[in-house]
Amino acid sequence: MPPPLILPPANAPEPAWPIPKFELCIEDLAHPGARLFLDSGRPESMLRDAVRAVCSWLYTPDSVPHNVQVVRLVLRDMPGVAHTSGSQTHKEIVFAVSHILNSAARAADEVRGVLVHEMVHCFQYNALGTCPGGLIEGIADWVRLRAGLAPPHWREGTGGRWDAGYETTGYFLDWLETRYEGSFVRALNARLKDTPYDENLWVEITGQQVGELWATYKDELEQKRAAGTLHS
Numbered sequence: 001m002p003p004p005l006i007l008p009p010a011n012a013p014e015p016a017w018p019i020p021k022f023e024l025c026i027e028d029l030a031h032p033g034a035r036l037f038l039d040s041g042r043p044e045s046m047l048r049d050a051v052r053a054v055c056s057w058l059y060t061p062d063s064v065p066h067n068v069q070v071v072r073l074v075l076r077d078m079p080g081v082a083h084t085s086g087s088q089t090h091k092e093i094v095f096a097v098s099h100i101l102n103s104a105a106r107a108a109d110e111v112r113g114v115l116v117h118e119m120v121h122c123f124q125y126n127a128l129g130t131c132p133g134g135l136i137e138g139i140a141d142w143v144r145l146r147a148g149l150a151p152p153h154w155r156e157g158t159g160g161r162w163d164a165g166y167e168t169t170g171y172f173l174d175w176l177e178t179r180y181e182g183s184f185v186r187a188l189n190a191r192l193k194d195t196p197y198d199e200n201l202w203v204e205i206t207g208q209q210v211g212e213l214w215a216t217y218k219d220e221l222e223q224k225r226a227a228g229t230l231h232s
């Protein structure tokens, strides 16, 4: 059984999030990765849970955007993991069946984790297309982490830059979320809504430059590592 979806207490009881229409295209039903996908859970439930996680962690009922009308999921035999594209109203997530097959031992968790990551891309703001890619990917993996779907190979404290992306940036955002009392990433995403990216936004939210925050974070990780309390 996959782990239960973890949602933030701030949105309890859970509001009625804007759930888009879902479409599913499985290009080769006989591919063993496609079979594993179908064995992982009801596609509609997994997609709905991904939307619930994204809306819960990035928005409130008042701030949640209502532009996404359709999310189409395509299972394709291709290299890589997944990618998302589309318009303001219609999004398409393409998911590699070979990746699902490669994660066979924990396919149900991996499918849910990847769907949450890609669903973030359907709903997150990107500073009118100017947001650094590492921050976009970091926010996506942060929601995956917070939803309780981090894969076992993730390690905190890897990566040399705050904007290295994926779990490196995701864990950094998680440290900031804890430090700024559980509303940092929501504020960050909101700040990316309708103005171009500007590093001053870090100062506006925290009073510090992102480089200073990263240095403090890395120092704390070093102290934890020295004390043997870093999970790795």
Ligand SMILES: [Zn+2]
Pocket (backbone or CB within 6 Å): 117, 118, 121, 137, 140
């Ligand atoms: Zn991504």
